[in-house]
Amino acid sequence: MRRSLLICLLAAATPAAAQDLRDLCPTRPGLGTPPCIVDKGHVLAEAALADWTRDQDDATRSDTLSAGDLLLRYGIDAQSEVQFGWTAYGHQRERDRLTGNVEESGGTGDVTLAFKRSLAQPDGSGFSIAVQPFATIPTGGDTIGAGDWSAGLIVPFSAELAKGVSLQFSPEADAAVDEDRHGRHLSYGTVAGIGLDLSESVNAALEISAFRDEDPSGHSTEVLLAASLGWQPSDAWQLDVGSAFGINASSPDARLYLGLARRF
Secondary structure: OHHHHHHHHHHHHHHHHHHOOOOOOOOOOOOOOOOOOOOEOOEEEEEEEEEEEEEEOOOEEEEEEEEEEEEEEEEEEOOEEEEEEEEEEEEEEEEEOOOOOEEEEEEOOOEEEEEEEEEEOOOOOOEEEEEEEEEEEOOOOOOOOOOOOEEEEEOOEEEEEEOOEEEEEOOEEEEEEOOOOOOEEEEEEEEEEEEEEOOOOEEEEEEEEEEEEEEOOEEEEEEEEEEEEEEEEEOOEEEEEEEEEEOOOOOOOEEEEEEEEEEO
16 A cells, blocks of 8 residues: 555656756857756757758868767756867868869867856856857867867857847857967957747747957958747757857858757
């Protein structure tokens, strides 16, 4: 009798425990970083199934395709998470528009380690803010690897304007790797956007990204407009697609990507 009662109590507690989890809050598919924190003891795995970027000027056209861009987020307490990021494979094809010559290369990407600490509303509701220092370890090859270590700080925050509508910002400052792959320089900027809950399972984001890069070989400012869509068929899954388009000469022309996220 006691054993049956214990089994019933455990069965009844299981749905309640699941309901206590925060809303699924992946970094994907937007360009910015959300301030929300993964639940303590849980892992949120995010992966890009395919990510294509085209960059073209008067002399060359470059197409870069990456796959298996993985981000693992683990909640270490109610306010903090750690992150591990790595790109499994990237392929680049460059064509000289004058001669027609084509060069292709491929390889793995660098490893990124990060720590995110919430300063307010770790579930991302209301006014939510966090700090996220990160560092990149040069484990990748020449194709998509930076060639040296880098580090930076992101201070993501968001504010709810109305039910299902929020403003999102991700100001960031980096010690970015120089173009010659030796040494570092200052890079800074922000992503600003509006998040929309189109239904209980579908969300969208419209964003603008502007970053200033002060590489010794030449300074530049990259500006992108982006739109993305996520579908969450359950409280543990998300499938998503996104696009971004450069609006000045220093920016990549176009980017298209799709991926998924899964909470464990």
